[in-house]
Amino acid sequence: MKHRMNPKTCVWEESIIRFLFALLLFLSMLRVIDMLPDANLVATPAFSETAPAQPVPMDEIDTPTPIEDVDIELFSQGLDLRGQDPKILIYHTHSTEAYTATASSPYVQTGSFRTADPSKSVLAVGEALAQRLRIQYGFSVIHDTTDHEPPSLKTAYERSEKTMRRYLEKHPSLILFIDIHRDASSDEKDYVMVDETPTARLMCVVGQGIKYADKPDFDRNFALAASLTENLRHIEKRLARDVRVKTGRYNQHIGQLSLLIEVGHNANTLEQALHAVPSLAESLALTLAETTVASASEEAQNAFIRLLVPQGAGIDKE
DSSP: OOOOOOHHHHHHHHHHHHHHHHHHHHHHHHHHHHHSOOTTOOOOOSSOSSSOSSOOOOTTSOOOOOGGGSOGGGGSSSOOOBSSSOOEEEEOSSTTBBOBOOSSSOOOOSBTTBOSOTTTBHHHHHHHHHHHHHHHHOBOEEEOOOOOOTTOGGGHHHHHHHHHHHHHHHOTTOOEEEEEEEEOOOOTTOOEEETTEEEOOEEEEEEOOTTOSSOOOHHHHHHHHHHHHHHHHHHOTTSBOOOEEESSOTTTTSSSEEEEEEEEETTSBHHHHHHHHHHHHHHHHHHHHHOOGGGSOHHHHHHHHHHHSOTTTTOOOO
């Protein structure tokens, strides 16, 4: 004898199914809306000027040397960026750039190799660099983590320029601007060994500002990038790629000195990128100690810098 289902029971179960379907649809819509960039979003720094709002774990890299152990004479003839007034601004035009996820560093993707988690993106690399420059070398550093990407990556540099100008207006003492990125690659074996540990390679990008009326001081920025590259190669000859010269500007027309540094690429891991930070900080400190242009006149600066730039070196023919 076949069992006949009660019509009331069928209606009740159908109502539950419809309710659950509607609920799932509603939650899915909320999730999509939450992921959409807000075109009217006012970007504000996620980290304060003195300390990060969300401390980034530092156990992946070596403990910085206290400033008391550093030879203060290192900067006696060079560019000294210590003191109470801010001298260095570290920022990120592309703040959600991330690395290959690992079991120890998983993250929720907001795009291909991108995440809004500041502890898993290039923001973590920027914070690690800021902490090391402060603690080990006593530099006065601001780390800004404003999200400049919404509503479009194509105009991110316009928004990061506004951030730079805002800080420069508030802190005229700022001398060096460092934009930290990560490059793109599919070569997961592209790293070097530093202290027997896999380490992401680094590369400086220097803009010529070809299409802009207000151009960067290419000679000065290129000389800084070339010197940093050379100091990195003293640690490990393959640690730094050649300086890449591009026709764009990359906001390198603002301030006295500007660097755009690619710390590894998306085929690297966050651990590999963080392990590059001590070498980057050390090389940067040495480079600044060798840089004497800040105390000279503008004419003397240009004359000095041009001696350091090989004729035609690094020029992108694109």
